[in-house]
Amino acid sequence: MGHGVGIDLGTTFTGAAIIGPTGSGPIATTMVSLGRAGVVEPSAVFATVDGTLLTGDAAVDAARNEPHRLARGFKRRLGDPTPLVVGGAPYSPAALLAAQLKSVMARVTATIGAVPESVVLTCPAVWGPYRREHFDEVPRLAGLPGAVLVTEPEAAATHYAAERRLGVGELVAVYDLGGGTFDTTILRAREDGMEIVGTPEGIERLGGMDFDEALFAHVDAAVGGGLTESDPADPAMAGVLAATRAACVRAKEELSIEPDVTVRVPLLSGHREVVVTRLAFNEMIRPSVDLTVEALYRTISSAGLTPRDLAAVLLAGGSSRIPLVDQVVSAAFGRPVRTGLHPKFTVALGAAAIASRRVAPTPVRVPSPSARPKVSRRKFLIPVAAVAAAAVVGGGIAFLTGGGSETVAAQADAVIGASSGSPTVAGTINGVGRRPRGVAVSGSKVYVPSSVSNTVSVIDRSTRKVIRAIPMTAPPQYVVVSGDKAFVTLLSPGNAVAVVDTAKDEVVSTVPAGKGLFVPDTTPDGKRLLIPDQEAAQILELETDGTVATPFAKAPAGSRGLVVDHNKVYVVSVELNQVTILDLDSHRVLGSVRVGKSSLALAVSPDGKTIYTANFDDNTVSVVDTESQKVTDTIDVGERPMAVAVAPDGKHAYVANNGSGTVSVIDVGSNQVTATVPVGREPWSLAVSPDGKEAYVTNTLSDSVTILSTGA
Incomplete structure (x- = not known):
């Protein structure tokens, strides 16, 4: 069997998926890595002085010095007879889309090592014959006259049907909110596929x-119109x-996960900062969401239907x-609201599935009866349980192996108490700064880092009081000790790692x-720190006594955190939903x-045999066997689970539910929620103390830390 490819030429981002045999033989569907910092790439074209058209990240990079040569959002102009002037030269929207498509196909061909047998492109369902006729010109200009066109909702529903096993005759509504169109x-x-019922709207x-x-308008108003009232022809202001x-x-x-963010405005008269809350952002966009x-x-x-006739509403794009979308659609229609593997990828993955139907199958070779299949017998080294073996990442949880002047060896001798299946609240600590994020316990x-206060609060466990607030040069987010x-x-603007001497509780280097x-997370010997860089899609390595961070390995798109356990590194990806x-x-x-949808965090059991992931959009925890590398169970927990930690005795896992303001307790023997x-x-985050007696939970909107008594 050859390869089929599905391509979503979006208004703001472009994605591509391929389906076909992998290097080891089985058929698989995967996204092609187009962007430098992720799977998708910007839908952007830059016209050089000699007329060469750069696309994607290369176009955005080149436009930093010559922004007038960059075109974005040109898909919205398809069918407009007035050409777009880019870098002083006229281009039709179809020509710019073709340049993007040609670049994507070059990347696809390089990835699979051959020209794909089938190509499927997607377009909005509301486009009429005129717009589609102009879109037909795009593959022709790109040298792909045999490409097939399907609507974006058809592709999204095809992918949904494959994921959810949609029954024949069942109806779904596709709600596709992308970068430029709805x-x-x-x-x-x-x-034999999906059938459009009724009249698509858009x-x-x-x-x-x-x-x-x-x-942008909100931020401009907050800085007194300093952006729109400036001269955009001024090169310095264009950069601003x-x-x-x-x-x-x-x-x-960030507001899809964060309760608030700070937008930094580099005005020529001086830098300004504007704090935007999720509530304020929701108010800005609520009228538009109501229109959808x-x-x-x-x-x-x-279609002559009512909402009750729908099996589900599928969100794509x-x-x-944006959380408000899920909330409003759920309330308006009272039907299950589902999201694909990742909304940005759903259309491309569905288009690839449609493309696969047009690919000729490879003849099956039947082995002789005497042929004996080769079985991989790679062994996994399982680490011995230790105090510091439970490691947590993703939602802001960082576990530790030491603290203050105490050594790892001293803590390894600590007595670990039995964990509780029904912990109680032992207290609340206020005064930890605004918007506490990560947490680590020695x-x-x-x-406790607090991103708005630019401090790391130090809490004395015995007195349960904040004894110091360590100032940071930029917003701190996560911590490991x-x-x-x-x-x-x-x-x-820091983009750095602050190193704190825990004996003095002072920053010694940045x-x-x-x-x-x-x-x-740190390596078991404590000599190296590994850090996921989500934007650069890589893992960085820093010697704990060093001053330079160097690349360790490429990381999956959307890597939120990692755990180092013995000789393995486990990385969780919110975009790919995988470890x-x-x-x-x-x-x-x-x-x-x-694993589950939008996996933000993971934890490893003390014996290294099991991984637990907190799946933000699924309201579940995935249980993964590290030897077989398979999900063995899925556990329903609270709303929007964002952090997970395993007790040092390995008997319970604790899950922080960001949406419901709760912690779910899982008995790892039965995989049941006990409290x-x-x-x-x-x-936002939680971490269990090395002795197993307490868990500390950072509450982002309460500006507090909750102490749970986790010892039985």
């Missing part, structure tokens, strides 16, 4: 780009506008990840590192495991 379509599952100019503009718009895009994305609900109602009515202290040092990841640092396993010494990828404990508002 589409809604009703589809019925048939044995809103041509409504999507993530418009939400970006709303956020570009930087602020980029900051607004990042802020929009009205459009979906009309689509359902056009990157902008559908033998005698607790370290090893021996006599704590390592704190700093957000932009090491520049990456662009988007998340939860780190990737690497060898600590060779840096080789040993395998990957698909649900209310904590503060939007719990």
Whole structure:
């Protein structure tokens, strides 16, 4: 069998998926890595002086010095007879889309080592014959006259049907909110594919780009109009506008998880900071979201249906990840609201599935009866249980191996108490700064970074009081403690790791590192720190006594954190919904495991045999066997689980549920939830003390830490 490819030429991002035999033989569907820092790439074209067209990340990079040569959002202009002037030359929207498509096909061909047999492109369902006729020109200009066109909702529903095993005759509504357009379509599952029912609806100019503009206008108003009242022809001001718009895009994305973000505006008169809350952002975009609900109602009515006739409402498009969308659609229609593997990828993956039907199968070779299959018998080294073996990442949890002047060896001699299946709240600590994020517990202290206060609070475990607030040069987010040092990841503009002497509780050095640092961990010997850089899609390595961070290995897109356990590195990806396993010494990828949706955190059991992942969009925890590299169970927990930790005795796992303000307790023997404990508002992280007596939960909106008595 050859390869089929599905390509989603989106308004703001472009994605591609391939389906076909992998290097080891079995058929698989995977996203092609197009972007430098992720799977998708920006839908952008840069026209050089000599007329060469650069696309994707290369186009965005080149535009930093010559922004007038960059074109974005040109898909919205398809069919407009007026050409777009880019770098002083006229281009049709179709020509710019073709340049992007040609570049994507070159990447696809290089990835699979051959030209794919079948190519499927997607377009909005609301496009009429005129727009589709112009879109037909795109593959012709790109040298792909045989490409097939399907609607984006058909592709999304095809992928959904494969994931959820949609029954023949069942109806789904596709709610596709992308970067530039909104589409809604009703589809019925048939044995041979999906059938559009009723009349698709859409809103041509409504999507993530418009939400970006709303956020930009809000920020501009907050700085007294210093952005829109400036001269955009001034090269210096053009840079300010570009930087602020980029900051607004990042802020929009971060607000899907963060309760608030700070947008930094580099005005020529001086830098300004604007704090934007999720509530304020929701108010900005609520009228637009209400319009999408009205459009979906009309689509359902056009098919002669009611919401009760739908099996589910399928959310697709990157902008559908905004929490308000899920909330409003759920409340309006009262039907299950589902999200694909990742909204940004759903359309491309579905298009690839459709492409696969047009690929000729490879003849099956039947082995002779005497042929004996080769069986891989690779052995996994399982580490001995130890106090510091339970490691947690992703939602801001960082476990530790030391603290203050205490050594790892001293803590290994500590007595570990039996963990409780029904912990109680032992107290609440206030005064830890605004918006506490990560947490790490040593033998005698607790370290809590607070991103808005730019401090790391130090809590004395015996008195349960904050004894020091360590100032940081940039917003701190996550922390891990090893021996006599704590390592704190700093957000932009710091983009660094602050090294804290835990005996003095003072910053002794700051090491520049990456662009988007998340939860780190140290190696078992305490000599190296590994840090996932989500924006650069790589893992960085820092010697704990060093001053330079160097690349360790490529990381999956959306890597939120990692755990080092014996000779393995486990990395969790929120975009790919998987745990990737690497060898600590060779840096080789040993395998990957698909887990729940939007996996933000993971923890490893003390014996190293089991991984637990907190799946934010699934409200579940996935249980993974590390030897077979397979999911063995899925456990329903609270709303929006964001952090998970395993007790040192290995008998219970604790899950912080960001959406419901609770901690779920899991008995690892039965994989059953034994208790649900209310904590503060939007719990972000939790960590269990090395002796197993207490767990500490950071509550982001309560600006507090809840102490749970976890010892039986």
